[in-house]
Amino acid sequence: MEHPFAAFWNACGSPFAAGLQTFPGLPGAADLQGWAERMKMLPRVQQIASAARKGATPYDVVWQSGPVSLRRYKSKVDRKHATALLCVFALVNRPYVLDLLPHKSVLRHFLDRGFDVYLVDWGIPGASDASKTLHDYIEGDLHAIVKHVLKATAQKQLSILGYCMGGTMSSMYVARHQDLVKNFILMAAPIDWSDKSSLLSAWTDAKYFDVDAVVDAVKMIPPDFLGTSFKMLRPVDNYINKYIGFYEKMTDEKFLEEFFAMETWSSDNIPISGEVYRDIVKYGFQQNLLVKGEFPLGGKKVNLGNITCPVLNLIADSDHLVPCGLSTPFKDCISSTDYTLMSVKAGHIGLAVGGRAHKELWPHAAQWLEERSLRV
Amino acid sequence: MNPSTGGTFDPSSFQKVWMETLSKMGLGGPPAGSGGAEAMNEWGKQMQRAYLDAMAKWSDEYMRSPQFLEQLKSSMEQTLAFRKQMEEFIGKASNQAFSGSLMPGPADVLKAVKDMESRMTSRIAEIAERVAALEGESVPKRKSAAKAKAKTGKKKGGKKAR
Numbered sequence: 221m222e223h224p225f226a227a228f229w230n231a232c233g234s235p236f237a238a239g240l241q242t243f244p245g246l247p248g249a250a251d252l253q254g255w256a257e258r259m260k261m262l263p264r265v266q267q268i269a270s271a272a273r274k275g276a277t278p279y280d281v282v283w284q285s286g287p288v289s290l291r292r293y294k295s296k297v298d299r300k301h302a303t304a305l306l307c308v309f310a311l312v313n314r315p316y317v318l319d320l321l322p323h324k325s326v327l328r329h330f331l332d333r334g335f336d337v338y339l340v341d342w343g344i345p346g347a348s349d350a351s352k353t354l355h356d357y358i359e360g361d362l363h364a365i366v367k368h369v370l371k372a373t374a375q376k377q378l379s380i381l382g383y384c385m386g387g388t389m390s391s392m393y394v395a396r397h398q399d400l401v402k403n404f405i406l407m408a409a410p411i412d413w414s415d416k417s418s419l420l421s422a423w424t425d426a427k428y429f430d431v432d433a434v435v436d437a438v439k440m441i442p443p444d445f446l447g448t449s450f451k452m453l454r455p456v457d458n459y460i461n462k463y464i465g466f467y468e469k470m471t472d473e474k475f476l477e478e479f480f481a482m483e484t485w486s487s488d489n490i491p492i493s494g495e496v497y498r499d500i501v502k503y504g505f506q507q508n509l510l511v512k513g514e515f516p517l518g519g520k521k522v523n524l525g526n527i528t529c530p531v532l533n534l535i536a537d538s539d540h541l542v543p544c545g546l547s548t549p550f551k552d553c554i555s556s557t558d559y560t561l562m563s564v565k566a567g568h569i570g571l572a573v574g575g576r577a578h579k580e581l582w583p584h585a586a587q588w589l590e591e592r593s594l595r596v
Numbered sequence: 597m598n599p600s601t602g603g604t605f606d607p608s609s610f611q612k613v614w615m616e617t618l619s620k621m622g623l624g625g626p627p628a629g630s631g632g633a634e635a636m637n638e639w640g641k642q643m644q645r646a647y648l649d650a651m652a653k654w655s656d657e658y659m660r661s662p663q664f665l666e667q668l669k670s671s672m673e674q675t676l677a678f679r680k681q682m683e684e685f686i687g688k689a690s691n692q693a694f695s696g697s698l699m700p701g702p703a704d705v706l707k708a709v710k711d712m713e714s715r716m717t718s719r720i721a722e723i724a725e726r727v728a729a730l731e732g733e734s735v736p737k738r739k740s741a742a743k744a745k746a747k748t749g750k751k752k753g754g755k756k757a758r
Contacts, residue, residue: 286711348708356715364718419659428665429672437676452659456652464644 258470265476272480274488275316276325279339283368287343288361290368292336293319293327300334303402303593304369304378307339308362310385311496312446314488315341317572318383320481324573329582333590338369340386344490350439354499355518358393366393366400377402379589383572384408384542385500388510391550392517395526403592404527405585406550407534408542408571411524413508415545419453424505431501435494443489453540482573511553524550530558530592534571534585541568560588614650 283290307327309315318339319325330337340362345352369378379402382390387409394401413421423429435441451458469475509515515522531554535544544563551559564581566574571581658664 286714346707346711347704348711351712352715359722360715360718363722419656422660422665423668425665428669430669433676434672437679454652455655456648460648460651 258467261471264473265470268473268476269480269483272477272484274314274484275319276322277319277327277331282338282372283365285361285364287345287349288365289341289343290365291339291341292372293331293339295331295334295337297332297334299336299596301336301590301593302373302375302596304336304338304373304375305330305589306366306369306378306380307337308380308382308386308390309340309342310383311342311357311389311492312385312490314485314490315339315386317485317569320485320573321478324478324481324575324578326572326582329578329586330589333586334596335586335589335593336373338365340365345440345493347440349493351495352493353495353518354389354392357496358389359396359518362389362393363397366397370400375594376400379403379405379593381405381407382409384568385410387547388500388504391524391527392510392515392522394529395522395524396517398526398528401529402594403530403532403589405532405534405589406547408536408539408547408568409550410504410542410546411553412511412546412549413505414511414549415543417543417545418541420449420541421505423449424501426506429501431498431506435498439494440491441494441497443491446492447487447489450541478573482569486569511549513553524553525555527554528556531556531560532585532588533559533561534581535561535563536566536568536571536577537563538566539568539571558592562588614654616650 277293279291279293281289282292307315307318309318319327322328327337327339342357342361366378370376377400380390380394382388382405384407387406388411390404391406391409391411394404416422424431466479469479503509503515510522510524513521513523513525531550533547533550535547537544548561551561562581562584564571564574564577566577566581571577
């Protein structure tokens, strides 16, 4: 049905209307009709927006300590692999991006192949977690979780998938506890900060950014600070193009479902412990100590050379947050002889939720793990 | 940042980005003849894309420039100084006006202490376990570590939630 305003506009057929159409950006009759269709869609848009869920697959919380918990995902497929998969996401944002929608769930690729899949939820840290260090998270929570999974699965080893900073943390863990880890999947994880192509590297340059002063003043890094920083990496995309795209596709319900699932996740920012932020910025971004084998963790240095298990490194070609150059040198830091690199044309988050990644990358990644895991 | 200018932001790069964009926009030109509204719309979208791409490129370049980073630094310093002043002011004011009732309550302090205690106990238990393993007395040591944990009343490191 034609919107009355559009009908009026068409009926005029005036040189005025035709003149407007010659100026791009100004509404022509066709634009007005499209506008009317979009306005009619608004109640449905609101419905879809309010129905956006945080994750798609049911799970049980099987372990908890303070804000940190462990999820075990339910599968419709019989378990085929004795080696469980533990997924570790970053401390910023929430981990359900790995299970955003049924057709865009990284976890489901593994569940559907009969893996026992666990996901670490670091939770929302409170004021009392401000002093929690990277060492507390890795040697405390993560180690306790690994021990729990091994006990629950009656196995001596498990596989770990670490995404973004969760990948960096996992690599430190694997370096310390190689005997407990059978396979390691690294997903867009920063390892070598000598690559300065990311804007984050410029912003955290020690010459301009005094991380000690910031952490000492605020204790916990507020979620808005992190959220805005990430959005400002691509201001035109995040503040303009996103809304143009939304307007153009807002009559497509599938698009809306994906858009609001993504918006729900990207605005679900959480604070981060100041001490963790200090460790990452100072020893990672500013001093690049991990690849030098000098990253301090609980008084001892992390030596990535201790990693000997099979490693799959997944990178996104157009990653603006963790450019490929920050991840690919991982190969030269470890002692593994079984190393595979897979890349896909996607951005940092597209690696987890992009259509291309789910079609071209994840089936191969799941197969890679399948070939290296113990069967039941 | 333009490397040819020795690390300083070159204002001419701004001009260059926009001149390139404008020339690209101008080269195609509006569709002539029978294309109609659809062709015009498509041309409009192309111009819009070119404009936004140029804006993205320029903003990225600008946000890497020393000028921007200096501004960021000074703005951060001002914010932190302001925050410090505000905290001092609010602390003084609350002490004077409400006799400290705006300070963290005993529950907050207790929770912070409990959480820290839990983390420390967990770490001590782990170290005790390692020492015991080294000394070949792992069983009795584990028991004492478990007792120490039970005393704190905090289930760190392996509570079954469901």
